[in-house]
Amino acid sequence: MDEFSLIERIAARTAARADVLLGIGDDCALLAPPPGQVLAVTADTLNAGVHFPAETPAFDIGWKTLAVNLSDLAAMGAQPAWCTLAVSLPHSQAAWLDAFADGLFALADRAGITLVGGDTTRGPLSLSVTAMGWVPAGQALRRDLARAGDEVWVSGVPGEAALALRLWQQGQLDVASVQADADLEAVRLRLLQPAPRNALGLALRGIATAAIDISDGLSADLGHVCRRSGLAAHLQLADLPSSPALQQLAPGEAAWPLQTAGGDDYELCFCAPAAAHAQVLAAAAQAAVPVSCIGRLEAGHGVHWVDGKGAAWHPSRPGYTHFSGV
Amino acid sequence: MDEFSLIERIAARTAARADVLLGIGDDCALLAPPPGQVLAVTADTLNAGVHFPAETPAFDIGWKTLAVNLSDLAAMGAQPAWCTLAVSLPHSQAAWLDAFADGLFALADRAGITLVGGDTTRGPLSLSVTAMGWVPAGQALRRDLARAGDEVWVSGVPGEAALALRLWQQGQLDVASVQADADLEAVRLRLLQPAPRNALGLALRGIATAAIDISDGLSADLGHVCRRSGLAAHLQLADLPSSPALQQLAPGEAAWPLQTAGGDDYELCFCAPAAAHAQVLAAAAQAAVPVSCIGRLEAGHGVHWVDGKGAAWHPSRPGYTHFSGV
Incomplete structure (x- = not known):
């Protein structure tokens, strides 16, 4: 050929x-x-x-x-x-x-x-x-236009792709074959065939103030929005979305590092005024993509997580910084 | 880093x-x-x-x-x-x-x-x-709009880059060092630092009927124009441009395979009505790029060369078809 x-x-x-x-x-x-x-x-x-x-x-x-x-x-x-x-x-x-x-x-x-x-x-x-x-013109969802008081949202279930990668690294998942176990197969497809959230991105025009996709991990990517917009994010671990596969394969606190710092999800993390809460839900419904409100932006800097008891918690690693990405 | x-x-x-x-x-x-x-x-x-x-x-x-x-x-x-x-x-x-x-x-x-x-x-x-x-809109220099009777032109001196590559393959040229010999240095720079002909391309808007750049060799690339435009090209080897380096390092007929089938030149081959001959020369002068008229398009198909005596001549290879190029 x-x-x-x-x-x-x-x-x-x-x-x-x-x-x-x-x-x-x-x-x-x-x-x-x-x-x-x-x-x-x-x-x-x-x-x-x-x-x-x-x-x-x-x-x-x-x-x-x-x-x-x-x-x-x-x-x-x-x-x-x-x-x-x-x-x-x-x-x-x-x-x-x-x-x-x-x-x-x-x-x-x-x-x-x-x-x-x-x-x-x-x-x-x-x-x-x-x-x-x-x-x-003027409707792009940039990283630098989030505002204090905005709610922070995430689409889908971040962490499943990182879970699949870990299971593959541990020899518990064959990426090349359909898995008999439904949970394993769900996370395998999340890693190999991520669904880009284009319908959601379009529906959020005029509603969201800022957005980023989660390629390097939720904390790391939201950190870019915070830095570019000059704000701090305060987030609740209890509000993170989960799934049957995550609950089965990484139960309880074991899911947190995956959800907050796992990469390769290609979900959207976005910010919108609290007054637009219902509009966000309507846009997500129109795009047929589940979204979760996980916290709020305030003056300051950094990305801050608290657990169900209000205690501060830090992801065990800062997200992928593999040799990549201009 | x-x-x-x-x-x-x-x-x-x-x-x-x-x-x-x-x-x-x-x-x-x-x-x-x-x-x-x-x-x-x-x-x-x-x-x-x-x-x-x-x-x-x-x-x-x-x-x-x-x-x-x-x-x-x-x-x-x-x-x-x-x-x-x-x-x-x-x-x-x-x-x-x-x-x-x-x-x-x-x-x-x-x-x-x-x-x-x-x-x-x-x-x-x-x-x-x-x-x-x-x-x-409407001014792009496509491959498929050449017309019978058009003259065929080429910019610069095709063949020098292929000469440099051959000398490197033969161990006679170090691509990583400035060469003491002026001719060797000239062809080394032609291979490593080709000068894209953007000024010429812009000057030819509204004058040329078709154009292509010479990456795979003059015959092969002009062949694309002929195929897409449904025409044949009749070309004179004697009208091909040469240079001191080519004359010194590939004298006489030794230059023909390089000039007609050498790749990596990034010169332009283009077609224009014979009535626009003076306009082409003026455009080339404006762009400060030398151009040579090397033949003419006629009904038929294929790229046909004749030597100084009118005898048919075929390039020894059909141009690069390395594993490349959508």
Whole structure:
């Protein structure tokens, strides 16, 4: 399989969008911007053995490569539009590439994002996506516009992806196979096929004051919002969402480090005025994404947790700071 | 050096642009599109040992990583605006990253393109850029709009980069050191620091009917234009531009395979009506880039060369088809 059949293999599967004036096959793609909007751009890379176990199925790698970038668009409140893809593959493997594309396009078609260019090169397995989306001027969900008094919210159940990673590291979870145990299978899919919260990000335009996606752990990522907005977060461990899988596999306090400092969740953490509490719940219902209010922002700095008795508690590690992420 | 100092190291060096509403440091950059224009997007990856010798200096890797993408914008007639960068590095090396950034930003500042996001990860050395630019609607230099009767032009001197690569493979050129011999140094810099022809691409808007950049070799790349436009190219070897370095290091017919099938030149090959001959020369003079008329497009298909006596000649290889390029 040479360069040109690789190209055709991928280009043939891209979905049509009316704003793609010229797609894959020229020096550049040509794309029509919608009027009155601002372009949101993000880029993230996944490397084998660093960002996912080497034995991860190709479908899941394709899904997650796009998911982590869609999650950044979600955290900005941007409508996904286009993406580019750089694939480095050790060998020219049609079957691997097809399965990878199955995962990538399964999510791309769901999110309405179209591949408009890219590059397939020989090299150690590495996947880079640059994703582009649109948000009306002034409505982007930035990190630096949270306000004192805002409530702090989180979507879904942070901690399940970190739980899956730990179980894999302990030899208790095979990431490459469907698990017979329903709880194990639930956390496996949370790690391999995270669901980016684009519908929620769009629904929170005009309601949330700030948002970030949870890639490095809830405390670490909310810490960026606090730092950029010049505020402190005060949070209740008792208000953290849980799940049957977390309760079964990391009962009680064992869940706290996962929930507060686990990475790879791709949930949204966002802030909104307390007066907008009902609006947040309505937006979440519209997006069909569960959300939980876990605390409040105040003057000061740092991210502060208290347990059910009001005693201060600190995550055992500050979240992922792997060698990554501009 | 952890994730955040890497981020700060790169973000601190990005040039300001008024259309960057929010740069590196949030989930996405926010960018203001100019009115009435179309977004041109391209993505290219360079891997150590595949796209450049492992001993290539970091400065040159930074330069070339951006140059190959700027060249695609040039071939589309698009004004460079923004880019994202994905760097995979085996180890966290501040000195290497600084030298790499020196090369990248030397060219970025010259071209007026601003880094707006990216990702630095641990892994085998690999560099991916997605570049974005703008072109007025209807003025892009596509591959599929050449017309029968058009003249075929090429910028600069294709073949010098391939000559440098061959000399390196033969142990006659050290890519990591300034060469005492002026001709050797000239071709070394052509391989390591190609000059993307953005000024020429912009000057050719409204004049050229089609354009492509020469990354895989003149014959192979012009072949894409012929195929997409449904035409044949008839070209004269005698009209190919040469240089003191080529004449010295690959005299006479020895230059032909390099000139017609060598890759990595990042010159532009473009087509324009014969009636626009003087306009092309004026545009090239305005851009301060030498151009040569090397033949003509006619009905038919394929790329056909003749020597000084009118005899048909075929390149010894069809251009790079390394495992690459969507």
